[in-house]
Amino acid sequence: MTTLKEAIDRFRENYNKLSDEDKNMIDGIENDGTPEEYAVTKKEAAETIKRLGKKGTFDRLDTIIAARSKMKDSRAQNEVSDSYSKVQLLLISNSTNAGEEYLEYCRQDIAEFLKSCGASKALFFPFAAVTFSCDEYERKVQERLQPLGVEVESIHRVGDAPKAVSEAQAIMVGGGNTFHLLKAIQDLNLTEAVRSRVQSGAPYVGWSAGSNLACPTICTTNDMPIVEPKNFSSFNLVPFQINPHYLDAHPTGHAGETREQRLQEYIAANPRRYVAGLREACMLRLTSGKLTLHGERSMRVFKAGQPPLELQPADSLQFLLA
16 A cells, blocks of 8 residues: 555656646646545546546555645744644643553653653642542652652642733643533633643643634533533633543443534534544644644544544645644
C-alpha cells in the first residue's frame, strides 16, 4: 500500500504532467479545498480511480485527496496560525495507562512542554475530583511533577482566584468528572479569566476532563452529569471538540451504542463541528499556531457528511483550527 508520504511525493512529481482534464477532475474532488468537500460519491470515486489508475499516476483516491489537501494545508496553516500564535496547549487523553503509576506516561511531556513555554509553576484546577478531596488531588499531582521541576499550586487554596488566574505562569486542569469540574469553575466565575490568560500566552495543560474543557463545550465528554452546570460552554480554546479515552471496542453481548455511534449523534446535531476521538496514551499539542498529534495511536476525526478520518501523528491537523 502506498504511504501518504509516497503519495504526496508522487502527486507533486506528476500533477503538472497531467492533462488539463485530469487536473480538473482531481481539483474537483475537493472543490474549494475545504475538508467538508473531501467526501465524494461512489460513482465519482469509481470513475476517478478507473481513469487515473489506467495511467499509473495514482493508485488510490484517498491518497490523491490526502496529498492534495496536504499541499493546501500550508496555506491553511498561515491563515490560522495568527489566531493561535500565542495559544500553547497540551491536551492529553488520559492520566494513567493500565499497569502504570499516575501520570507516568505523560509527565515528562508535561514538564518538557511547560519548560519550552518558560513556565515552572502551574495553577492547578482540582475540581473534577469527586470521591477524594482537592487537597488529595493537589498532593497527588505534586508528587509526580515536582521531581521534574514543576511546582503545582491548587486554585482552591488561593484567596483571590481571578487574580491568581491572571498572574498564573501556566494553567493545569486535571481529569475526573467533567460536569463537576465545569460547575465549580462557573460558580467561581473563572471561565473568561482562564480563556483570557491562555489566549495571552500562558500554557494550558489538561488531561481527560481537562482536555474537554479546552473545547467549545463539554458535550463530547464520557462522564455522567452528576451535577448541573449553568450551561455546557467551556474555555473554547480550540474550535473543535475532543472525546478523550476514545474506544473502538464493542464488547461481545453489549447491545448499547458504541462510542462512534454516540459521536455520530453529536455531529448530526452539530454539523459544523469536528470531533477528535483521542485514544488513550495520546495527546494534542498546539504551539506556534501548529497543532500536532503525539503518541503511538492514530486519532479518529468525525464530521457530519463525511466518513471518519484516521489521522496519524505525521499528518497535518491544521484544518481542525480553521
